[in-house]
Amino acid sequence: MEAWFRYNWMVRDQWYQWCEELPHEELIRQRTGGTGSLLKTFFHIADVEWSWIQQLQGKPDELEDYEQYQTLERVKELDRRFRAEVEPFVKEWEESMETRPHYSGNAEGDADIYSWGEVMRHIIAHEIHHIGQLSVWAREIGKPPVSANFIGKGLIKPRV
């Protein structure tokens, strides 16, 4: 599980670096699909990851107001703050947590029941999906996207 989160954090950090070379207008420009902009995508990824991990722990998970995070620096700050809270939980993940139930309030006023393992994979897939969207926008801008490769990052060392 930790390898997946480390993968997402590495790729996310590489995208932040990729963004450093872009003018601010490109970061907030309205685009088709996804969250509608590069900057909002990063905000959304960090926010959703943190909120679910907070929920699993029974901690408050009020979503942050995007209006307060209108620069790359501000979003990166939020991300650093969130990651410091998410990382210890991920590091302590163990097999026995996979099927632990999580009760999540739904729009009908009932609760959906998910396993913790499902929620963790939902967080992981959520980020990879949004990063895929960025890769299309990158080509529209005319800049090669960051690699999405899982291999080659030394995330799970082979026994040799």
Next chain:
Amino acid sequence: MEAWFRYNWMVRDQWYQWCEELPHEELIRQRTGGTGSLLKTFFHIADVEWSWIQQLQGKPDELEDYEQYQTLERVKELDRRFRAEVEPFVKEWEESMETRPHYSGNAEGDADIYSWGEVMRHIIAHEIHHIGQLSVWAREIGKPPVSANFIGKGLIKPRV
């Protein structure tokens, strides 16, 4: 591991269904980013998944020629054929395979060494990334994309 592959196969099948309502020209239309078209994306996802699984097993993995798969029906046929070979391997996955080394020839004529666990996650992330690209193209076409949610699909049952 199996839950991840089942997730990808469910989402992929939902996208095939989504495509049924589109005229053929939309499937092969050149688009920005990714593999360049909806149809080629599905071909590429199925092909890459199968090739890696073949490689891990030391079986031949010659990539198919996309020119031979120019309709949704043909790609779905190929996918069914590949999936029948991939599924048994995925079902028999176990923890001890995670760090088993895989030697993969690289462009420099050497071999990169990856763990099997890395390769499996590479296959999984590869599909989710490309599906993210489809979601942008879907909005360009004006059709809501298939949900990328991992939760709500009953993939890992909670212990209740």
